[in-house]
Amino acid sequence: MTGPEDFCRRALPEVSRTFALNIPVLPPPLDLVVTVAYLLCRIADTLEDEARGQVSERAELFHMLGRLVKLEPGWEERSAEFARHSVAALRPSAPTAEVQLVQGTPTVLEAMRGLPDWTHPHIAACVVEMTGGMAQMMIELDGGAPQGLPDLRDTLQYCYYVAGTVGVMLTGLFVDGYESVRPRRSELVPRAPAFGRALQLTNILKDIREDLDRGFCWLPRTSMAKHGLTPANLLLPEKRVAAVALLDDLVAVARHECDVAFEYSLILPRSEPGLRLFCLWPLLFAVRTLAVLAHNPAVFEPAPVKIDRETVMRIMVLTRESVADDRALESLYAESARGVPEGRRA
Known part of the structure; x- marks a missing residue:
């Protein structure tokens, strides 16, 4: 195995353990x-x-990537230009694997060109909407000290742009690629955005401290204000009780998104265990992560809060054993969600 496919398969574990x-x-x-x-x-x-x-320069990089995935004539030269400009814009501390991935943008696009034609519109639509949303959010925030997003709706919209769009793309690929999935389209499509939002909101909550230390805040200002909090005082020890109350409010929202994503997973046919496992593993990791985050003041300390490797392996084994048994999966989901506040619709 050589060429673009090999590059992509080797790059994946370097930039994402979960996927x-x-x-x-x-x-x-x-x-x-x-x-x-x-x-x-x-x-x-x-x-x-x-x-x-400059914000305008970074926004143009997003728009360039959105144009490139359409694979219009001349994309090869433009992708090399995009890679050069993008690598030059990365800060010196950027992870090496991610720098190499950005450098390899032309190779990833070459791999995309080699995929079945029917997959191209789904991938392109996802990346176009994602990059457009990222550029819009960046322009609205426009640098400076982290302020958070205006309200919960905006935080969930951000989660949609960066991850909910992926749920929509995957659903299109599942429906068009599998005759057994096609009749379930009407049930899957309305639940698809929740899948990505669930994973992204969980990551935002897990990374509150790390994001603030790096100058980012994706939490809703209205939710913070309800507890007398701002990004500037969120990490202060004297605000810890209020910060945990805010955290639990948002964990409940993430739990609701996970509940919808679990419904999505069970709608997928039992005859397609690979599709089910693909969805269930990150979802169960996320809901178990919410259980670790709930009521936990350590989220606001420097050391990361996350599930351990033993928990990950146990979830993977039990899910594989139960992948075609909805009742067993419901029990596993309930066990994984033990300690998580009941879901709250935003």
Whole structure:
């Protein structure tokens, strides 16, 4: 195995531990399709997290990537130009694997070109909406000290742009790629955005301290204000009780999104265990993470709060054993969610 496909398969575990676990359980060719799509999304994510410079210049990088995924004539030369400008914009401390991925943008696009034609519109639509949303959010925030987003609706809209769009893309790929999924389209489509929002909101809550230390805050200002909090005082020891109350409010919102995503997973046919496992593993990791975050003041300390490797392996084994048994999966989900506040619709 050489060339663009090899580059993508080698890059995946370097930039994502979670998706390096679940993408390989997808049946071919979907495993490669989703690998390529994920890497394109990760390039956008790297620009958001690591690029520095004028807001207008960074926004143009997002728009360039959105144009490139359409694979219009001349994309090869433009992708090389994009890679040069993007790498130059990354801060010196950017992770090496992510820098190499951005440098490899032309190779990832070459891999996309080699995918079945029917997959291209789904990938392109996802990346275009994602990068457009990221650029819009960046322009609205426009640098400076972290202020948070105006309200919970805006935080969930941000989660949609960076992850909910992926749920929509995956649903399109599942429906168009599998005759057994096609009749369930009407049930899957309305639940698809919640899947990505659930994972992203969980990550935001897990990374509150790290994000603030790096100058980011994606929490809603109205929710913070309800508890007498701002990004400037959120980490103060004397505000810890209020901060935990805020955290639990948002954990309940994330739990609701996870509940909808679990419904989505069970709608997928039992005859497609790879699709189910692909969805269930990160979802169960997320809901178990919420259980660790709930009521936990350590979230606001420097040391990261996360589930351990033993928990990850146990979830993977039990899910694989129960993948075609909805009742067993419901029990596993309930066990994983033990300690998480009841879901609250935003």
